[in-house]
Amino acid sequence: MAKRTSKVKKNPKKITKKQNSSNKKTKEKSFFLTKIFHRKKSKSPHKSFRRTYREDYIRETNVPGMMYHIFKSFSMIFKNWKLFLPLIIIAVLMNVLFVGIMSESNYEQFQDLMDTSVEQVTGGDIGNIAKAGLLLISTATTGGLSGESSEAAVVFGVIIFLILWLVTIFLLRHLLAGHKVKLRDGLYNAMTPLLSTFLVFAVAMFQCIPIFILIIAYSAAVQTEFLNTPFYALVFFVFAAVMILMSAYLLSSSLIALVAVSAPGLYPMQALRAASEVMMGRRVRLLLRIAALILTLAIVWVFVMVPLIAFDLWMKTFEWTSGIPFVPICLTIMTCFTCVYITTYLYLYYRWMLDNEKE
Numbered sequence: 001m002a003k004r005t006s007k008v009k010k011n012p013k014k015i016t017k018k019q020n021s022s023n024k025k026t027k028e029k030s031f032f033l034t035k036i037f038h039r040k041k042s043k044s045p046h047k048s049f050r051r052t053y054r055e056d057y058i059r060e061t062n063v064p065g066m067m068y069h070i071f072k073s074f075s076m077i078f079k080n081w082k083l084f085l086p087l088i089i090i091a092v093l094m095n096v097l098f099v100g101i102m103s104e105s106n107y108e109q110f111q112d113l114m115d116t117s118v119e120q121v122t123g124g125d126i127g128n129i130a131k132a133g134l135l136l137i138s139t140a141t142t143g144g145l146s147g148e149s150s151e152a153a154v155v156f157g158v159i160i161f162l163i164l165w166l167v168t169i170f171l172l173r174h175l176l177a178g179h180k181v182k183l184r185d186g187l188y189n190a191m192t193p194l195l196s197t198f199l200v201f202a203v204a205m206f207q208c209i210p211i212f213i214l215i216i217a218y219s220a221a222v223q224t225e226f227l228n229t230p231f232y233a234l235v236f237f238v239f240a241a242v243m244i245l246m247s248a249y250l251l252s253s254s255l256i257a258l259v260a261v262s263a264p265g266l267y268p269m270q271a272l273r274a275a276s277e278v279m280m281g282r283r284v285r286l287l288l289r290i291a292a293l294i295l296t297l298a299i300v301w302v303f304v305m306v307p308l309i310a311f312d313l314w315m316k317t318f319e320w321t322s323g324i325p326f327v328p329i330c331l332t333i334m335t336c337f338t339c340v341y342i343t344t345y346l347y348l349y350y351r352w353m354l355d356n357e358k359e
Contacts, residue, residue, distance in 0.1 A: 061282055063352040066292045073345045076172065083171055083183050084340055090187075091164050091336040092329075098156040101328040161339060162197050166190040168343040169262045176351065196261045199268040200254065207250035210243040252283040255290075259350040278353055286349070293345055297338055304334060 064072070077084050095101070167183075170190035174181035217239070220226070227233045257275035261268055279286060312326045 061285055061353070062355075063349065066289065069289065069345065069348065070292065070296050073341060073348060076175070076344050076348070077340060080171070080175060083175075083181070083186075084168075086183055087164070087167060087171075087186075088333065088336045088340060091160060091339070092332050094160050094163075095157070095332055095336065098160065099153045101325065101332050158198075158201070162194060162201065163191070164336065164339050165258070165343050166194060166197060166262055168340050169259065169347055172344060172347050173262075190262075192264065193262050193266075196266070196268045196271070197258060200257050200261050200271060203268070203272065204251060204254040204258065207254055208247055210247045214240050214243040248287055249283060252286050253279045255286070255346055256350055256353070259347055282353075289345075289349060293342065297341070301334065301338075305330065 063069075167186040167190045170186040171181055171183070174185075217236070221236060227236060253276040254272065256279055257268075257271045260266060260275050260278075261271035263271075266274075308330045309327055315324075315326065
């Protein structure tokens, strides 16, 4: 009887040891960035008024090239279109219900103004493709296709963006781990770090204050004709470069923190500090990746939206299609797809950066 009781006592210990080991693995996986921060805190440069030498802050980054990064992000979305297409549809419906899109009558008024301005400049001799390109550029730069945004609509827009961000990261994390995941799992389980993500997003908006100041200063300079003098224009150019560089330096780590804070158990300040440590000496590389991202999205928008706007111009020649908001709906779909692509692009770079830290 004594031997049997000893065997019974040993089995629960083995089970608890396995559970503890699995819990430790999950904790190590969740708090990996915080361990990076604590490990490198003593070796971090720029923490005092002493001179920082180049070899102290230049760090090797073994990540794939930009072209591979761009096409890998597209392939992740298109290979798993059964997950991301319903997600984009849900985001579009939420945007239509809670934020709203521009009405077709307002778009037609904007199109009429565009026609009159083109006729005055070129005499009306312009094709539909060129006209569609001008419509896309003008609406993108002036915000002509956005609806009348109230404060509630802006809040709902931010919440929808954060939900789309978190669900996309949840799906990508499980796809890269080789798990079979459903969209339902992402919609139900990805909302846990919503408050933490919102706080990091608020910090990122606070870091955009130099850009907001630049926009206000530019509007005031245009109204007062301050930029007509060449010397004042040069001074304003230097001021704009300083403001943009300041925000870009701060946002380079906050973008990675927005991805890192989605990990379970990671608090907002821990994510910001850990992302700052990970991006130390690598900010310029990330800014180059973001520049490539902006250029890629601009090309995609031109190749997708210009034919759609040209098709809308041809379709409006029929009377029964005059009230269909075709272009505003296409713009909303493209905006949601852009959010998914940006999230995928940044998350892949974040995973490659973690692989560098593990080495």
